[in-house]
Amino acid sequence: MPTGPAVQAAEQARAATGRTIRASLNAAPLAATLEGKRVPTWGYNGAVNGPLLRGAVGDRLEVALHNALPQETTIHWHGLAIENSQDGVQDVTQKAVAAGADYSYGFRLPHPGTYWYHSHVGLQRDRGLYGPLIVDDPAEAKDWDHEWVIVLDDWLDGVTGTPDDVLAELSQGMGAGMSGGSSGPSGSGHDMGGMQGMGGMPGMDMGGTPSSGPGMGGGMGSNGRYMAMGSTSDFLGGDAGDVKYPLHLFNGRTPSDPDTITARPGERVRLRIINAGADTAYRVGAPGVKLTLTHTDGFPVEHREVDAVVLGMGERIDALLTVAAGWTPLMARPEGKTGLALGLISTGTGKQPVPAALPSTLAGTVVDGGQLTSAAAVRLPEKAPAVTHTVRLTGSMMAYDWGINGRRFSMDNPYEGALEVRQGDRVQIDFVNTTTMWHPMHLHGHTFQVGATGARKDTVIVRPGRTVSVAFDADNPGQWLYHCHNAYHADRGMMGVLSYIG
Ligand SMILES: [Cu+2]
Numbered sequence: 001m002p003t004g005p006a007v008q009a010a011e012q013a014r015a016a017t018g019r020t021i022r023a024s025l026n027a028a029p030l031a032a033t034l035e036g037k038r039v040p041t042w043g044y045n046g047a048v049n050g051p052l053l054r055g056a057v058g059d060r061l062e063v064a065l066h067n068a069l070p071q072e073t074t075i076h077w078h079g080l081a082i083e084n085s086q087d088g089v090q091d092v093t094q095k096a097v098a099a100g101a102d103y104s105y106g107f108r109l110p111h112p113g114t115y116w117y118h119s120h121v122g123l124q125r126d127r128g129l130y131g132p133l134i135v136d137d138p139a140e141a142k143d144w145d146h147e148w149v150i151v152l153d154d155w156l157d158g159v160t161g162t163p164d165d166v167l168a169e170l171s172q173g174m175g176a177g178m179s180g181g182s183s184g185p186s187g188s189g190h191d192m193g194g195m196q197g198m199g200g201m202p203g204m205d206m207g208g209t210p211s212s213g214p215g216m217g218g219g220m221g222s223n224g225r226y227m228a229m230g231s232t233s234d235f236l237g238g239d240a241g242d243v244k245y246p247l248h249l250f251n252g253r254t255p256s257d258p259d260t261i262t263a264r265p266g267e268r269v270r271l272r273i274i275n276a277g278a279d280t281a282y283r284v285g286a287p288g289v290k291l292t293l294t295h296t297d298g299f300p301v302e303h304r305e306v307d308a309v310v311l312g313m314g315e316r317i318d319a320l321l322t323v324a325a326g327w328t329p330l331m332a333r334p335e336g337k338t339g340l341a342l343g344l345i346s347t348g349t350g351k352q353p354v355p356a357a358l359p360s361t362l363a364g365t366v367v368d369g370g371q372l373t374s375a376a377a378v379r380l381p382e383k384a385p386a387v388t389h390t391v392r393l394t395g396s397m398m399a400y401d402w403g404i405n406g407r408r409f410s411m412d413n414p415y416e417g418a419l420e421v422r423q424g425d426r427v428q429i430d431f432v433n434t435t436t437m438w439h440p441m442h443l444h445g446h447t448f449q450v451g452a453t454g455a456r457k458d459t460v461i462v463r464p465g466r467t468v469s470v471a472f473d474a475d476n477p478g479q480w481l482y483h484c485h486n487a488y489h490a491d492r493g494m495m496g497v498l499s500y501i502g
Contacts, residue, residue, distance in 0.1 A: 002479060020060045021062070023064070025051075025065050027043075027073050028043070030047070030048075032047070035256060039159055042124065042157075048249065049252035061109055063106070067101050069124075073097055074090050074103075075088045078133075087478070093478070111298055111299070113297070113318075114272040114318055115132075118276065123488070125276070126163035126279075146268075149272045151249075152274065152276060152277060153341075154245040154280035156243070156244075156247070167492075169224075170492075174398045228244045236438040237466070239436055241280055241281070245279070248339045250332060250342055261345055263347060268320050271317075271330070273316060275312065275316070279487065280334045280337060281440075281461075283308050283310050285331060286321065289324060292320040293306060295316075297315060297457040299457070306367055307364030307365045312485065313487070314442050315460075316369075327346050327350050329343075331359075368461050370454065384426065385471060387420075395489075402493055402494035404493075408493025409495035410493070415497055418496065426473055427472055433463060433464055433465060438463045440460065441462050441468070441483070444498075445476045479497055
């Protein structure tokens, strides 16, 4: 039970400063201005990318939500191991907040780091209903001069359609998208590497016949307006994304009007990068400048110097960057897609770079957060798992039937197929990707460890045909969702519940 005695006991055991941080979030329709155009969308407090919420470890965060949307909503506090009743999952941890209603969230901030919040209802977070949440560690030695909180997002709402329009098209399956003439090279990307490592999994329709999609030829879907065809990434192991986005935002702004910070040459900037996208991994870097990766998903890692870092949807990376004289373009390139999200660092000299003149690729040493090593201070002590759950990621672009172990999640019966754990147990989850596409797998309420010594994370990239094993100690009782953080995959059913029993 989200409010049972075990949950209350876990909440009482969390560190407390006695301080309370209060914030208000008003979820409402708004008109954003992007590329000089008025873009109708939904967001918090009148903007795309909500306000920065910030407190210290042990502070209590109280957020008053007003729902001025025309439909129900909730807020999920992504990555935070908070009290279960505050996790913001409709029909699992709370009743959704009705249109016009108010709701109060309140919980202690359990761990320092870079987190974020977003709506957990339907496809609302592929509009503007998200924002950054930073938890400070007062004991941390600050070896940087500036901090830059960076929220990246793939954007189409109000420009080419709405997320609901996108889902309507995708749900017809790949056949519908292929019948359109405007969607690029014949969709071969979605089949790429399809047979490798799949071994004829049941439910895998690799026939590739355009007629396999229901609803063929009807409505918008037949135009292939939203489906990204041939979007591939070697880094992600094949198919990179399902959806075409006309814009990519860096703190709610496009490259023609970039977010810009000023610094002196030689100063260090701590980047706190959040991928709030729905269907896009971002490769982030500055040409000719090294990034020192220090944290992923809030938790410290052994420092790693790279040329660029890839973030799946929901992932965060903290990195240190030393400022060079002139202008430094911090680029986020959508993996396997075209476009750019951009921010600039200026030292007050030189000429501001023109987006079109920037390099189209970021090469060299490139890693993702799941390939980093946890800092010793946060590494889980070695322990044999009391239980191992196998989570097969299933489905295909062809039928758009994404699921877990061949079953599509339904909120009507959320506990069917739940992964059962007992408090105190070391739990291992093996994410086995039987599909031809990568999935960023997210677990609520816990920060697992990837492999024996990998990073502590709450969202990890699982490449096609690969297995990623994660482990955690079951220390936060309740009912917790786990799901692919591709908004469209999650909505179609690649989701399940981790359930504390006994
Ligand atoms: Cu997915």
